[in-house]
Amino acid sequence: MRFSSIKYFMSDAFKSIWRNRTISLASVATVAATLFIFGVFLLVGLNINEAVADVEDKIEVRVYLDLEATEEQVDSIETQLNSETGVAEIEFETKEQALENFRKELKGKEDLLDGYDEENNPMQASFIVKLAEPKYAQDIEKKYNNVEGVDEVGNDQEIIDKIAGLAKTVRWVGIAIFIILIAVSLFLIGNTIKITVFSRRREVGIMKFVGATDWFIRWPFVIEGIVIGIIGALVSTVILYFAYRYLYTSITTGMFITTLVEPVYVLSTITWEFLLAGIFIGAVGSILSLRKFLVV
Known part of the structure; x- marks a missing residue:
């Protein structure tokens, strides 16, 4: 042209x-x-x-322990979690740590937890399970809901x-x-x-x-x-x-x-x-x- x-x-x-x-x-x-x-x-x-x-990058499963869970049960749960496929890291959070972390999350409304202390603590100890991929969350939730010493298991898959x-x-x-x-x-x-x-x-x-x-x-x-x-x-x-x-x-x-x-x-x-x-x-x-x- x-x-x-x-x-x-x-x-x-x-x-x-x-x-x-x-x-x-x-x-x-x-x-x-x-x-x-x-x-x-x-x-x-x-x-x-x-x-x-x-x-998805931050997805984790929380395995909440029974208030009456024995030390042997807690150790057994930790051992099982460490052997699970797809588990990248496990962190144990005590009742005291859970209460302190909850106070920090409230940001200015900490007075809602007035009256709660180490002796009067409504929080539960838990294992925070970080996963290699989100797809493993459902399997761990189903499996550990029926394990002795576990109260309940929660994950963010529904939100995702x-x-x-x-x-x-x-x-x-x-x-x-x-x-x-x-x-x-x-x-x-x-x-x-x-x-x-x-x-x-x-x-x-x-x-x-x-x-x-x-x-x-x-x-x-x-x-x-x-x-x-x-x-x-x-x-x-x-x-x-x-x-x-x-x-x-x-x-x-x-x-x-x-x-x-x-x-x-x-x-x-x-x-x-x-x-x-x-x-x-x-x-x-x-x-x-x-x-x-x-x-x-």
């Missing part, structure tokens, strides 16, 4: 966008809204996945399953909405191109008559759709970045550790994904809208 042809295609595309600026603006807004909403669901899904991964289920739901809802909005975007961009082609149908007919190829006629309109898609992608990226950065700052202020995806991810990764999606939406919308006009 010669430079003069490229220059002609680009010039013709931008002139067409300006002539039909009202509907072109509507198309840009629709593409931007489509990608922004998809970006919101994408970020929510990514942050939920981060939360799931963080919880709920978070993972929420992440899956968010992903599917996001995909469904994205598909619907893509269809709307294709419709609007297609209408923009159709209006342009209709106003120039005589010119298109003459070009076909003198032997112009379909792609020579098609390229200015395809470029027009791509430009609309790119502008929509950039607008949605800017809005998503500043909105997410504000939310991220509000949530993480005062927190030393956070598992949230950082706002820079929007600029470093989502921008390129949005640009590719915008180009695809614009190009496909243009090509589909031109088909019947090129049939002579």
Whole structure:
């Protein structure tokens, strides 16, 4: 393709966008809204996945001991736990340590435990079992619930399953909405191109008559759709970045550790994904809208 042809295609595309600026603006807004909403669901899904991964890394099983458990039973339980597949580390927490740790977790509401001391301690001693992988939690819970000297066994698997289920739901809802909005975007961009082609149908007919190829006629309109898609992608990226950065700052202020995806991810990764999606939406919308006009 010669430079003069490229220059002609680009010039013709931008002139067409300006002539039909009202509907072109509507198309840009629709593409931007489509990608922004998809970006919101994408970020929510990514942050939920981060939360799931963080919880899985910290998952542990607590084997709570009977208040009347004998020293022999406690030693036997510890020996069995050390021989279990998937157990990475075992820590014994006494009743006194459990009460002290609970006081620390209350953070400013320690007075709720006033009256409880070493002689009047409602907490239970327990083994804190850290796992190599979360999948071993259920097996250990089932096995040790019936062991002598064990009162009960608790693990966080139910919480992880709920978070993972929420992440899956968010992903599917996001995909469904994205598909619907893509269809709307294709419709609007297609209408923009159709209006342009209709106003120039005589010119298109003459070009076909003198032997112009379909792609020579098609390229200015395809470029027009791509430009609309790119502008929509950039607008949605800017809005998503500043909105997410504000939310991220509000949530993480005062927190030393956070598992949230950082706002820079929007600029470093989502921008390129949005640009590719915008180009695809614009190009496909243009090509589909031109088909019947090129049939002579």
